[in-house]
Amino acid sequence: MTAMSVEIRLPTLLRPHAEGAASVRADGATVGDVFTELTTRYPGLAGQLIDDQGGLHKFVNVYCNDDDIRYLQQLDTKVTDGDVVSILPAVAGG
């Protein structure tokens, strides 16, 4: 499958791990592929996003455009050219 170029938007505290960028571009066929490229380029991001089992940390929300990938195919969610992948905090409480 052809790799797709997507924009990844980073939350404030992850930006220092990506040379201060608020958004970066990466290629991949799935969100997982894109994250692999992202964390290869910026190794400091790996531990911030991915847990020991290879899944997303539970405090990390990832949206592909307007959709939470937890309700899609998680890291296997396919991306297409021009998609925007946003990394967001969980904003919640009781």
Next chain:
Amino acid sequence: MTHPPAVRASSWNCEDRTPDFLVLGSAAVAHRVRVLAFPLDCRDVDSQHATQLASPTLHLTHAQYEAIVAHCFDGFPDEACGLLAGPLTGSGAGTDPTGAEPTGEVTAVYPCENAAHSARVYRISGKDLMSATLDASKRGDEIVSVWHSHTHTDAYPSPTDVDQAMEAQRLERPWLYAIVSLKYGEPVLRAYWIRERRIIEVAVEVGHP
């Protein structure tokens, strides 16, 4: 029952004010909400307490306060929630996440859906967060606060609020946490920092120009 000793509680006790009433809320549920229309000096009744509060002072206009409280009544019996945008101090508005904090000024109120649809917890969807963040950035501001209602408890962060704040702060700079209690006859709004699991109250001014 101890009445919260907050500046906001004092504000409601300004006896020289004739309360104004508005009908706010959805078509299905209309609520009579007393509109805060007191002069600023009314808030100084409890000035000794106010001086102990941390900075910054969260400044809300009457309209902003009313928008927050009305949304909380609209969401009842579920918890209601939303976000506030405003400017940051210092250089952190750029890439340095540690060098900036909210000034306390509020430029926009974003009522959000409680995606948890619960009377005990709230959750702001990523879609609402992205939409508010985009709108704030267009005006050169950032999200500086999250607010929600406590329908039957005081306007003080719950253990769940603290747990969730700690998780959010792994990705975002600390926000101010504003809480509206609907436990009493009148709504009570208070605001806090939650840092390293410590809860630190900040002052709130309603009626800011």
